[in-house]
Amino acid sequence: MTTCCNNTVTYADTTGDRIDCPLWWHKQGLQQTATGYGRKLTTRYKIEYRGRLYRIYACCISNVASHYIIVRGQALYLR
Numbered sequence: 001m002t003t004c005c006n007n008t009v010t011y012a013d014t015t016g017d018r019i020d021c022p023l024w025w026h027k028q029g030l031q032q033t034a035t036g037y038g039r040k041l042t043t044r045y046k047i048e049y050r051g052r053l054y055r056i057y058a059c060c061i062s063n064v065a066s067h068y069i070i071v072r073g074q075a076l077y078l079r
Contacts, residue, residue: 012069012076016048018056037061
């Protein structure tokens with residue numbers, strides 16, 4: 001867990017491989033937003049965490065993205 005600017009960032013303790021699991025718009029070469037930026041962009045990948053597959057999301061602002069999964073309503077960031 002890391003604290004920055006009064007916000008807490010929690011990391012997922014996973015070392016699993018990403019699984020390619022595209023949605024229909026990924027297969028057609030489309031993006032979720034017109035600009036490609038956003039706080040909860042759905043990626044084409046899933047990862048196993050504690051015996052379950054979770055979709056990997058991206059928060060992309062400017063030219064930097066952070067990847068995370070959502071477990072029980074909480075965002076866990078991937079290292």
